[in-house]
Amino acid sequence: MAERAGKLKSLRLGTKPTREELAALEIGNVVYLDGVVYTGREGVYQRAVEEGEPLPADLKALSHVNFHCSPAASINDDGTFNLAAVTATASFRFSKWMARWFELSGAKIIIGKGGMTAEDYKSVFVPNGAVYLTTVGYGTGALLGRGVSHVRDVFWKDELGIAQAIWVLEVENFGPFIVESDMGGNSLFERENAKIAANLDKVYEGTRPAILHRYGESDDRSDEVI
Amino acid sequence: MIATDILEDAALTLMEKAAIEIPDDYLSGLKQAASVEDGDLSSFVLQAMLENYEVAKADRRAMCADTGVPRWFVKFGNEARIDGGPVALEAALRRATARATHDLPLRPNRVHPLWRTDHDNNVGINAPEIEYSFEPDGDWIDITAVHKGGLFGTDYRMLFPGDGIDGIKRFYLDTLVAFGKRGLACQPAIIGIGLGGSKDVSMTLGKQAACLRTVGDRNPDEKIAALEEEFIDLGNSIGMGAMGFVGKSMVVDCHIEVGYCHTGGMPISVHAFCLSSRRATARIGADGSVEYRTDPQWFTPYMRRERVEWQSAPENSKAFA
Incomplete structure (x- = not known):
């Protein structure tokens, strides 16, 4: 089901998509999800990947969507959850754990902020048949919060705290997200960076490097901080 | 009591x-940015953010x-x-x-x-x-x-008088481009620049300039005000919009605050107050x-006082009376 979002192609996707459905995604497409997603970030990766702690649930059976985020949420005295807004956290910090994480979790869609490098996509995502969706903004916390219909579970909240726990969320029309990396490992951000870099020399014209240099500093305008 | x-x-x-509740001054600034943005991806992002503010208020969600x-x-x-x-x-x-x-x-x-x-x-x-x-x-x-x-969009550097205004521009561009790529700074942003002071005060002034002045507000020093306006245009000429996509909306406003510093130095900090300028x-x-x-x-006239004693309030303090 493809529609338009402004000038962009927009579509809805389940959270256990087929390989064909994933292969049809193009960088720059807008995506909304229906189904179940779970959160997981550095706390979860350290515990599962580095410490070898068994996963608290069969994530593979639950969902193929891992969201790099922690919700603005609290847990009531009676154990129920109060979840208002959802916003991603920057993903590049987690790239070193992703290869093993794909094996453990069977994830096929990673959602986050800012993406990873095309090198990560080609060496880790592509062999695992996975794509990367970026949140929009950042971030559309209230819109995403509205897309969460129910909090099904929270795992490892005692071990990791609310911000780092695994939140299992039932979602409907959950988005918007933008396809940052497709099944070929192409990166939308890197495509845009390259276009912008062409203009940078003109913008910098007339400026000189600072008198006091920084050790390790570079003037290569195609550099990134990730 | x-x-x-x-x-x-x-x-x-x-x-x-x-x-x-997104503040009205920032909302107006962002709507203005959205009205001139012509990048397909950047435009989509700004429209989604504008919708997000409405949903936040309607649902009373963050x-x-x-x-x-x-x-x-x-x-x-x-x-x-x-x-x-x-x-x-x-x-x-x-x-x-x-x-x-x-x-x-x-x-x-x-x-x-x-x-x-x-x-x-x-x-x-x-x-x-x-x-x-x-x-x-x-x-x-x-x-x-x-x-x-608290993670991205801020940087500090010790510049020197010899670096001059061009050095300030270059560091400003460095910070915007470095954290603008992939949208780590969550732009378009209110950019705060702390200039002078001791190193820690330079950081503090920049943070306060970003977070505690409203869109459209200008520094009472006319030359600094002109620099603020020049920096808005400079930031928006990078060719980068929301999320680091091709576009022209990087800076909603730029606020510069100064403090007297060591005679040999010109410390500077740059801060970005984001698409959720809260x-x-x-x-x-x-x-x-x-x-x-x-x-x-x-930033009242008293906050920006320059002499030993606080004299009777100058003309431009009447807004705060």
Whole structure:
């Protein structure tokens, strides 16, 4: 089901998509999800990947969507959850754990902020048949919060705290997200960076490097901080 | 004498207002940016953000779930007195932070830097930050709540007089481009520049310039005001828009604050207050009245005073009377 979002192609996707459905995604497409997603970030990766702690649930059976985020949420005295807004956290910090994480979790869609490098996509995502969706903004916390219909579970909240726990969320029309990396490992951000870099020399014209240099500093305008 | 329960209730409301209601000045600035943005991807992002503000207000949800590291700015009128004194005020602000984190909710982001201990309430050692300033003649207290993300979009550098204005421009561009790529700075942003002071004050001034001045506000020094305007255009000429996509909306406004610095140096900091520029202010009167607003009115003529003695108020201070 493809529609338009402004000038962009927009579509809805389940959270256990087929390989064909994933292969049809193009960088720059807008995506909304229906189904179940779970959160997981550095706390979860350290515990599962580095410490070898068994996963608290069969994530593979639950969902193929891992969201790099922690919700603005609290847990009531009676154990129920109060979840208002959802916003991603920057993903590049987690790239070193992703290869093993794909094996453990069977994830096929990673959602986050800012993406990873095309090198990560080609060496880790592509062999695992996975794509990367970026949140929009950042971030559309209230819109995403509205897309969460129910909090099904929270795992490892005692071990990791609310911000780092695994939140299992039932979602409907959950988005918007933008396809940052497709099944070929192409990166939308890197495509845009390259276009912008062409203009940078003109913008910098007339400026000189600072008198006091920084050790390790570079003037290569195609550099990134990730 | 101002009662601390009034302070705590007002502080709780401020945490909520800041988290949920985008300030009108920033909203107008962003709508203006959206109206001229012609990048397909950047335009889509700005439209989604505008929709997000509406949903946040309608549902009373935080506009962004990364509610950053909640913090406080307190301005005392010189005649203001608090029941229990400043210690009671700090206790009220810490309690309001913890209550807001649970009740709204906010994301409990604050952890110990080494042990990663999380009290799930955004309170800990040296957290939340509470910064103070003072104002002659008032018997009120202004409290401002700011939710600001804490990871990207900020940088500091020791420049020297020989670096000149061009050096400032280059560092400004470096920071915008470095953190603008992939949208790590969550632009279009209100950019704050702290120029001068000692190193730590340079950082503080830049943060306050970003978070505590409204869109459209200009520095009272005409030459600095002209520089602010030049920097808005410079930032928007990079060719980068929201999320680092091709576009022209990077900077909604630029605010520069200065402090006298070491004669040999020219320290600078650059801060980005993001697409969720979250601030809310309340004035608590001596009679217990509480008035809410979105302009912190932090940088007053008294704050920017230059001479030994504070003289009778100059012309441009009437707005703050």
